[in-house]
Amino acid sequence: GISKFAFRVVNDITNSQPSGSGTSQLNISSSEVSGTSQDPKIVVTHTDPPADPTNASATSANGSQHIIVTWTDNASDENEYHVERSNDGSTGWSDISGALPANTTSYDDNVGAWSTTRYYRVRALKTSSGDYSNYTSVVSATTAPAAPTIGAVTPADDSNVLSVSWTDNSSDETTFSIEASADGSTGWSAV
Secondary structure, eight states, X not given: OOOOOOOOOSXXXXXXXXXXXXXXXXXXOSSOOTTOSOOOOOOOOOOOOOOOOEEEEEEEOTTSSEEEEEEEOOOSSOOEEEEEEESSSSSOOEEOXXXXXXXXOEEEEEOOSSSOEXXXXXXXXXXXXXXXXXXXXXXXXXXXXXXXXXXXXXXXXXXXXXXXXXXXXXXXXXXXXXXXXXXXXXXXXXX
């Protein structure tokens, strides 16, 4: 980090001209100088924040409204991790995870909507000093499209062909995959 200090070098704290050679003088000591009562003292306490988490990623969980956020834990002294979410990746960030335990490397976000994109960033916290790491890079994922509703399976007249219909419940799918099984529980294969 960067620390900035300002010093008064024309007059000392008793508002008299500093003594010694020259017209200004600056003395810094690590403790009060013996035999004086008004010498200024600077005490700087510095703590390092936890190491930044890296390699963030977000992945849609198949067939659900969940997005899984993962990252690499590079810190050895963090107490918590915090995952933040935004609808657009630049504004409206909110902490959605609360305090995740040290060494956590993933978070399951139940977005609660189909075909919805969300943006995420993660940071570590050292609670003893209140120091946060830097955020990970911003990552995003889109929840799965809503599943179609199966309609009817009807045989075509005088043939061994079955006709399958369904209701399209999603707005952003690119393809449909139709699978068949001889018993309805095993041996599924794309047709």
